Amino acid sequence: MGARISDFRIEPVSASSTGIREALSRGEAPAGLCVPVREFCRCKGLYGAAGKMDEADRWINQLFDALKPTRFAHSLSVADTSRLLALRFGENPLQAEQAGLLHDCAKCLPLSEMQKIARDHQLTQDESILSTGALLHSVAGAWLARERYGVTDPEVLEAIAWHNTGHVGMSRLAMCVCLADFMEPNRESYPLLEEVRRLAEHSLEQALLLSLEGTAEYVCSRGKYLHPRTQETIAWLKTLPGIHS
Ligand SMILES: [Fe+2]
Numbered sequence: 001m002g003a004r005i006s007d008f009r010i011e012p013v014s015a016s017s018t019g020i021r022e023a024l025s026r027g028e029a030p031a032g033l034c035v036p037v038r039e040f041c042r043c044k045g046l047y048g049a050a051g052k053m054d055e056a057d058r059w060i061n062q063l064f065d066a067l068k069p070t071r072f073a074h075s076l077s078v079a080d081t082s083r084l085l086a087l088r089f090g091e092n093p094l095q096a097e098q099a100g101l102l103h104d105c106a107k108c109l110p111l112s113e114m115q116k117i118a119r120d121h122q123l124t125q126d127e128s129i130l131s132t133g134a135l136l137h138s139v140a141g142a143w144l145a146r147e148r149y150g151v152t153d154p155e156v157l158e159a160i161a162w163h164n165t166g167h168v169g170m171s172r173l174a175m176c177v178c179l180a181d182f183m184e185p186n187r188e189s190y191p192l193l194e195e196v197r198r199l200a201e202h203s204l205e206q207a208l209l210l211s212l213e214g215t216a217e218y219v220c221s222r223g224k225y226l227h228p229r230t231q232e233t234i235a236w237l238k239t240l241p242g243i244h245s
């Protein structure tokens, strides 16, 4: 079954359909349209929306079948936020949008299935990653994006693979996707969220650093396992020019 606009739970709003059409066709954000719906229209080129993604019909239908509704809406919001961050910071907006859309494509698989993919295709030997879906879905997701969604762009695949822990030397495109995951408009609030969004107005690296530090603090404060890659990425970000720690 494919995704339809009626699959979204949308609160009734007072809005002009002509105004929505006109704004979408100008590539603008119409008032009264929530972000996932706006991105859904954009990707599919509905209602005259500018920015249609060639692969969108297939990808969105696949994602709709693979993800829970909230994860599907989150993926659309991350696609939109990644694209906007890429535009703001001089990265390729289409690559960012694609990686954002697919970043969680493996998230709703059972852990055993992610482990099978990772072991069969030798994606990682790291037992700490193999033991938890929260870490493994990024690596498995990059594989799925290539094999099941047909993504061949290595930069898009890298952005998917590193979206939850970050990575030393990660590209600025991958930073856009990682940061978008932390700050998309429907993201459940956390103590540093508004500060992360404020920093993201002018510094990609600074905002990503704060969001990773917040994640590290949250994970450690609850006695959970923090993958060393997150700590390594934090240390690396602090060495970049213009970063204040
Ligand atoms: Fe994720």
Ligand SMILES: [Fe+2]
Residues within 6 Å of the ligand: 074, 078, 103, 104, 181
């Ligand atoms: Fe996500």
